[in-house]
Amino acid sequence: MKTAISASSPTASAAMRPHSAHWGVFRAGWQEGVLTVQPHPGDPDPNPLIRNFTTALNHRARVTTPMVRRGWLERGPGPDERRGHDAYVPMAWNEVLDRLAGELARVRDRYGARAVFGGSYGWSSAGRFHHAQSQVHRFLNTALGGYVRSVNSYSAGASAVILPHILGSMDDVARRNVTWEQIVEHTDVVLSFGGMALKNSRVASGGISRHIERESMARAAARGCRFVSVSPLRGDMPAESRAEWMAIVPGTDTALMLGLAYELVTKGLHDRAFLATYCDGWESFEAYLLGRADGVPKTPAWAAALCGLSATAIQDLARSLAGKRVLVTVAHALQRAEHGEQPVWMGAVLAALLGQIGLPGGGYAYALGTLAHYGKRTNAVPVAALPQGTNGVKDFIPVARIADMLLRPGTEFDYNGKRHVYPHIRLAYWAGGNPFHHHQDLGRLARAFRTLDTFVVHEIGWTATARHADIVLPCTMTLEREDIGAAPTDPLMVAMHRIAPPHGQARDDYDIFADLAERLGTRDAFTEGRTSAQWLRHLYERTRAALAERGLEAPDFDTFWERGEMLLPQQADDGGILRAFRDDPAGKPLPTPSGRIQVSSPVVQGYGYADCPGHPAWLAPHDAPTEDHPLYLVANQPATRLHSQLDFGAHSVENKRRDREVCTMHPLDAAHRDIAEGDIVELYNARGRCLACVTLSEAIRPGVVQLPTGAWYDPAQDDEMSHRPFCVHGNPNVLTRDAGTSALAQGCTGQLTVVQVRRYDGPLPPVRAFDPPVPAPLPAQSGTSADSA
Numbered sequence: 001m002k003t004a005i006s007a008s009s010p011t012a013s014a015a016m017r018p019h020s021a022h023w024g025v026f027r028a029g030w031q032e033g034v035l036t037v038q039p040h041p042g043d044p045d046p047n048p049l050i051r052n053f054t055t056a057l058n059h060r061a062r063v064t065t066p067m068v069r070r071g072w073l074e075r076g077p078g079p080d081e082r083r084g085h086d087a088y089v090p091m092a093w094n095e096v097l098d099r100l101a102g103e104l105a106r107v108r109d110r111y112g113a114r115a116v117f118g119g120s121y122g123w124s125s126a127g128r129f130h131h132a133q134s135q136v137h138r139f140l141n142t143a144l145g146g147y148v149r150s151v152n153s154y155s156a157g158a159s160a161v162i163l164p165h166i167l168g169s170m171d172d173v174a175r176r177n178v179t180w181e182q183i184v185e186h187t188d189v190v191l192s193f194g195g196m197a198l199k200n201s202r203v204a205s206g207g208i209s210r211h212i213e214r215e216s217m218a219r220a221a222a223r224g225c226r227f228v229s230v231s232p233l234r235g236d237m238p239a240e241s242r243a244e245w246m247a248i249v250p251g252t253d254t255a256l257m258l259g260l261a262y263e264l265v266t267k268g269l270h271d272r273a274f275l276a277t278y279c280d281g282w283e284s285f286e287a288y289l290l291g292r293a294d295g296v297p298k299t300p301a302w303a304a305a306l307c308g309l310s311a312t313a314i315q316d317l318a319r320s321l322a323g324k325r326v327l328v329t330v331a332h333a334l335q336r337a338e339h340g341e342q343p344v345w346m347g348a349v350l351a352a353l354l355g356q357i358g359l360p361g362g363g364y365a366y367a368l369g370t371l372a373h374y375g376k377r378t379n380a381v382p383v384a385a386l387p388q389g390t391n392g393v394k395d396f397i398p399v400a401r402i403a404d405m406l407l408r409p410g411t412e413f414d415y416n417g418k419r420h421v422y423p424h425i426r427l428a429y430w431a432g433g434n435p436f437h438h439h440q441d442l443g444r445l446a447r448a449f450r451t452l453d454t455f456v457v458h459e460i461g462w463t464a465t466a467r468h469a470d471i472v473l474p475c476t477m478t479l480e481r482e483d484i485g486a487a488p489t490d491p492l493m494v495a496m497h498r499i500a501p502p503h504g505q506a507r508d509d510y511d512i513f514a515d516l517a518e519r520l521g522t523r524d525a526f527t528e529g530r531t532s533a534q535w536l537r538h539l540y541e542r543t544r545a546a547l548a549e550r551g552l553e554a555p556d557f558d559t560f561w562e563r564g565e566m567l568l569p570q571q572a573d574d575g576g577i578l579r580a581f582r583d584d585p586a587g588k589p590l591p592t593p594s595g596r597i598q599v600s601s602p603v604v605q606g607y608g609y610a611d612c613p614g615h616p617a618w619l620a621p622h623d624a625p626t627e628d629h630p631l632y633l634v635a636n637q638p639a640t641r642l643h644s645q646l647d648f649g650a651h652s653v654e655n656k657r658r659d660r661e662v663c664t665m666h667p668l669d670a671a672h673r674d675i676a677e678g679d680i681v682e683l684y685n686a687r688g689r690c691l692a693c694v695t696l697s698e699a700i701r702p703g704v705v706q707l708p709t710g711a712w713y714d715p716a717q718d719d720e721m722s723h724r725p726f727c728v729h730g731n732p733n734v735l736t737r738d739a740g741t742s743a744l745a746q747g748c749t750g751q752l753t754v755v756q757v758r759r760y761d762g763p764l765p766p767v768r769a770f771d772p773p774v775p776a777p778l779p780a781q782s783g784t785s786a787d788s789a
């Protein structure tokens with residue numbers, strides 16, 4: 001093939017080649033044997049995360065050969081207590097694929113595809129073709145006839161379900177709504193719940209070429225736009241925004257919003273005409289707000305006591321909003337918590353009573369500032385994705401109910417107005433995600449995975465998920481293959497060139513699945529006769545044809561590949577469905593039951609869920625501070641990596657201290673506990689404990705500690721089997737609760753929990769998260785061969 005790129009070798013000095021990651025578009029190449037990366041020259045605010053690539057390629061944490069857990073080899077498939085602390089035996093590709101194909105056929109024939117979980121949630125890497133989740137879904141559909149799937153995401157588990165009841169789809173409310181361009185020009189006040197941290201908004205699945213959030217906030221502020229950040233952390237808003245900081249008690253935003261609404265309504269500062277024309281169900285909500293329904297008026301003083309703010313501050317803020325072009329934003333983080341539906345809904349109601357929804361730069365932009373996708377224009381031509389085929393299995397789970405499903409097969413669960421039953425899973429297949437990063441209560445999750453017959457994982461590195469698997473297949477990382485990079489809200493389509501040869505015996509997910517499909521007699525259905533290179537051309541053609549149809553320059557694939565990138569046309573900045581509805585409420589109704597904004601929802605009311613009533617409400621959390629666990633823990637997104645990806649990379653490692661993740665604490669909380677800057681601390685609660693290195697800061701609300709996610713789970717050896725794991729590296733998910741947001745959405749609640757913290761004076765256990773397992777000898781009777789295929 002004319003465009004094939006010969007693999008660069010670490011010794012050859014080659015030109016910088018284009019590539020794309022979720023954290024940005026960049027160029028990479030070898031300079032004197034060292035991998036060098038440069039951001040895209042057009043990017044005004046490049047993401048430092050690209051530096052994690054520079055040391056990643058041949059890192060010792062990579063998986064180099066297929067490995068099989070010894071207990072699985074010795075005793076065959078079945079529930080096993082040793083998962084997570086067993087030895088691994090290297091195996092040749094041919095043999096491991098024979099055994100895996102046999103096991104897939106056994107499970108399919110004995111239990112049916114309903115016993116296979118292919119949810120496989122995770123971000124994997126940015127290319128459109130090698131997207132691992134699409135690959136595994138396509139494989140399971142074609143080879144087994146389907147799999148039990150998961151719905152929604154860890155990002156937006158609650159909002160994805162509540163938003164369609166009250167406004168419209170996630171895409172319409174988060175993606176195609178108010179843009180940064182409009183904020184720069186029109187907005188008077190951005191009232192942001194959870195802030196708009198640049199660390200977050202420089203990430204988007206597929207890759208973004210221009211990170212404009214910092215300059216947009218600076219330009220808006222220079223024009224006089226006021227930013228108010230409601231958050232336990234001051235750093236959730238960049239300095240350029242000149243934001244006022246309201247240091248709220250975590251989990252109490254709904255109460256604050258109610259207090260603001262009360263002040264506006266009782267002072268007659270709300271937009272009655274907007275409520276009458278565009279909203280449904282105001283009366284029952286107003287009865288609740290004013291206390292006619294429950295005897296509790298939601299006054300600023302009532303809110304202040306819950307939120308840890310002053311009643312005067314709440315009153316002043318409310319009054320300062322009336323009559324202004326106000327944009328309310330609510331970060332994803334707020335809904336990744338108990339009753340997460342409420343702040344999402346109440347944010348919309350607050351924006352509605354300010355009457356600005358649908359105006360340029362005003363109203364409600366759910367999740368703006370949490371990902372680089374939001375606040376951007378949408379592309380006018382499609383970018384193809386790998387088709388996944390048809391799933392013959394109807395069963396599904398809300399994605400964060402994985403441990404419930406594995407531990408309680410056959411029991412019922414609620415979801416969005418219906419009752420469903422957890423299927424009995426025998427085999428789980430994961431490619432492109434790390435449940436020991438993303439899930440909560442890792443001790444419980446480890447128990448859940450021990451119930452399986454077989455757990456298969458494709459990985460680039462020895463994550464804790466790989467270390468709990470029975471079959472670990474080494475796959476290439478993005479720099480080791482060719483792909484097409486594109487996001488639906490970025491005009492740059494990128495020819496992702498190969499930068500390095502595969503590490504060890506790693507193979508592309510696609511080639512692994514193709515060879516497995518061969519053994520199951522379904523190769524043609526999976527590949528459609530195409531190689532990876534042919535798939536890229538096939539997927540590219542969809543975009544090329546759409547460009548040609550519009551009479552635009554539509555270069556052929558080879559030209560695109562040589563140029564390295566292509567600019568795509570974008571749609572007008574038209575405000576999406578909310579603007580259309582404002583301009584023509586009768587002609588362009590919202591996709592809700594009433595066609596209007598549902599301030600109350602008779603449909604949700606009808607479900608009868610105590611934890612998600614028919615209008616937004618303050619529901620006190622169960623997971624609140626106690627005498628034993630008096631501190632809130634904010635377990636948010638890490639600034640130094642994407643989730644757990646490349647935690648062993650240069651940027652992530654350099655920002656750890658004493659090899660561990662850094663935990664932020666207020667000096668007052670530290671002084672009580674005799675903790676000093678740089679100490680190793682132990683965070684603990686009933687579910688688990690972990691170590692971290694502490695930094696003291698006044699930019700966090702007292703009573704709150706913060707530990708980002710993403711340090712690879714590293715349980716101390718003597719604790720591996722305990723029901724209360726001890727992570728020596730600083731993974732907060734040993735502490736978080738595995739409970740749904742509510743019966744409505746069953747979303748992830750990992751952002752917040754409660755803990756106690758003490759100084760750790762014991763001998764410091766080494767961090768071994770990045771040391772691969774030592775290959776074990778073959779079990780005598782298994783007759784396997786460790787030679788490579």
Ligand SMILES: Nc1nc2c(c(=O)[nH]1)N[C@H]1C(S)=C(S)[C@@H](COP(=O)(O)OP(=O)(O)OC[C@H]3O[C@@H](n4cnc5c(=O)[nH]c(N)nc54)[C@H](O)[C@@H]3O)O[C@H]1N2
Nearest residue numbers: 122123124125154155432433434438458635643644645750
């Ligand atoms: N406590 C707490 N927990 C949280 C959150 C929180 O706020 N608090 N946030 C949640 C959120 S929003 C999210 S989105 C999740 C993220 O959870 P995940 O998306 O599961 O996290 P990642 O670390 O991105 O996992 C991707 C995995 O894919 C692997 N990978 C990369 N490329 C490839 C490839 O080409 N092929 C294969 N087979 N594998 C590949 C990587 O090595 C990595 O292990 O975490 C959630 N967990």
Ligand SMILES: Nc1nc2c(c(=O)[nH]1)N[C@H]1C(S)=C(S)[C@@H](COP(=O)(O)OP(=O)(O)OC[C@H]3O[C@@H](n4cnc5c(=O)[nH]c(N)nc54)[C@H](O)[C@@H]3O)O[C@H]1N2
Nearest residue numbers: 155194199200203230250251331332333370636637642643
């Ligand atoms: N660098 C980096 N960027 C990322 C990611 C990453 O892993 N690394 N992940 C990406 C993904 S998949 C997603 S979904 C988004 C997630 O976007 P978010 O979920 O919004 O991101 P977080 O950083 O978890 O949380 C944002 C902030 O919310 C604040 N917060 C927490 N609880 C509360 C609360 O109860 N009230 C208020 N007012 N504030 C609260 C915290 O201070 C926190 O810093 O980020 C994306 N961006």
Ligand SMILES: [Mo]
Nearest residue numbers: 153154155156
């Ligand atoms: Mo996410």
